Amino acid sequence: MTVCWAQGAFSREGQAVRAARDFAADVLARWGLPEGLRDEVRMCVSEAATNAVLHTTATAATTVFEVTLDLLRTESELRVHVGDGDPDRVPVATRPELEDTSGRGLLLIKSMAHDFTVTRTRRGKTVSFSFGIPQPRRIPGAAR
Template identity: 35%
Template sequence: MRFTSTPRGARLARRLISLRLNEWGHPYTSPVNETVTLITAELAANAVRHGRVPGRDFHLRLAETDRVLRVEVTDTRAERLPAPEAPYPDGESGRGLLLVAALAHDWGVAPRPAAPGKTVWAEVGLPAPLGAA
């Protein structure tokens, strides 16, 4: 899915992920939907704020495989992300990647194949189905 690199695009990405998860059987108020939606909101906001190149969109991908949900946000800036570090106590920003690191089972950054940019991804494990051993 492709979104404009604007706050509106980030908001639409977050809402669409929540809708898609609900359609896939993860209701809006479930921990899985809330967690993946929050991770998506942080990654999309970062793509808009730090990965924006005028006139270029960001891309969002959601996949469910092997009891794992994976969110990928791709922007067109090639700079690597800094490692998350504790923000200033009075700071109004700087907590997004800390939230992603705390909520995701795994996350990382990969160069965008065949084009400038990067993909920031996060994976969230799904609970075992009821009755599974």
């Protein structure tokens, strides 16, 4: 089994969400993943990272959240983990009112990703989601 792995840590200050999003896009491009998949992952990373920045408290043990990307080629899956240091505020997907200007990030992730979980850890919490990696189509009878 081939496993590609990359990890980045970003401060909650400044351009953290942009840095996390760009990091994910760069890694996925290096791994040769299709542009459409990279766009979906970037959007989900952006939403999860925004939640990590906006919804962690100032008293959290750390002001750093990290983006971890795991690619398992043989299982055709990309797993993404976005963690922060605040175990007390666990995100919950809700149905916002039509006029609401926020509250759609987790719903977006859940609609785009194959699965979505939130796990409390010793260091805080981790939002995880996965995507299937498109496989080349095999033509019956074609040479291998």
